[in-house]
Amino acid sequence: AQSVTQPxxxxxxxxxxxxxxxxxxxxxATPYLFxxxxxxxxxxxxxxxxxxxxxxxxxxxxxxxxxxxxxxxFNLRKPSVHWSDAAEYFCALFGATNKLIFGTGTxxxxxx
Amino acid sequence: xxxxxxxxRHKVTETGTPVTLRCHQTENHRYMYWYxxxxxxxxxxIHYSYGVKDTDKGEVSDGYSVSxxxxxxxxxxxxxxxxxxxxxxxxxxxxxxxxxxxxxGPGTRLLVL
Numbered sequence: 001a002q003s004v005t006q007p008x009x010x011x012x013x014x015x016x017x018x019x020x021x022x023x024x025x026x027x028x029a030t031p032y033l034f035x036x037x038x039x040x041x042x043x044x045x046x047x048x049x050x051x052x053x054x055x056x057x058x059x060x061x062x063x064x065x066x067x068x069x070x071x072x073x074f075n076l077r078k079p080s081v082h083w084s085d086a087a088e089y090f091c092a093l094f095g096a097t098n099k100l101i102f103g104t105g106t107x108x109x110x111x112x
Numbered sequence: 113x114x115x116x117x118x119x120x121r122h123k124v125t126e127t128g129t130p131v132t133l134r135c136h137q138t139e140n141h142r143y144m145y146w147y148x149x150x151x152x153x154x155x156x157x158i159h160y161s162y163g164v165k166d167t168d169k170g171e172v173s174d175g176y177s178v179s180x181x182x183x184x185x186x187x188x189x190x191x192x193x194x195x196x197x198x199x200x201x202x203x204x205x206x207x208x209x210x211x212x213x214x215x216x217g218p219g220t221r222l223l224v225l
Contacts, residue, residue: 032212041217042201042219043218045216046213046214049212049213051212062187089154099160099170100155100157103154104152
């Protein structure tokens with residue numbers, strides 16, 4: 001079975017602090033993995049994607065993610081969070097069914 | 113900007129009425145998708161299309177139908193709306209030459225009373 005798990009429903013960080021959002025997947029082979037961000041009332045914006053090759057992927061807005069096959073994880077990181085990063089973040093995989101499967105999302109709050 | 117628009121952006125309707133949502137794209141993308149977003153569920157695929165008149169079901173297709181009579185438009189119809197179909201609906205298209213990467217429209221917020 002293919003699935004994506006985002007263990008943290010809600011995370012609060014202080015502005016300027018580092019951020020790591022967790023994503024675990026279940027899939028028999030190497031999946032295609034994505035992170036999307038959704039600001040309130042908006043659609044989803046693609047932050048970054050991993051298909052193959054270098055396991056550290058750089059994205060937009062200063063985000064990066066690291067693919068770890070041994071841990072079935074694809075965690076999203078940012079070294080210094082800005083207030084404008086407050087949003088909901090979704091991890092997704094594209095697997096054997098030729099469809100995107102989404103996690104349930106992590107809502108990020110940023111404290112001043 | 114993937115050139116996707118959705119209409120209407122907001123709609124309130126009553127149980128039992130038919131509702132049609134429209135997704136329009138301007139760049140000739142082959143694949144188009146309809147998702148619904150609900151708290152605690154993330155996004156779930158309703159239907160998708162891989163060409164004009166070519167559609168297939170997704171994970172949560174019951175109560176929904178779709179049509180694609182031309183490349184640029186993908187319509188989602190709730191045949192008889194129910195309160196459980198209150199949701200935010202997103203259309204998406206795939207990237208050129210890259211079926212796996214999808215770009216999303218702004219969404220339609222639907223309330224069924």
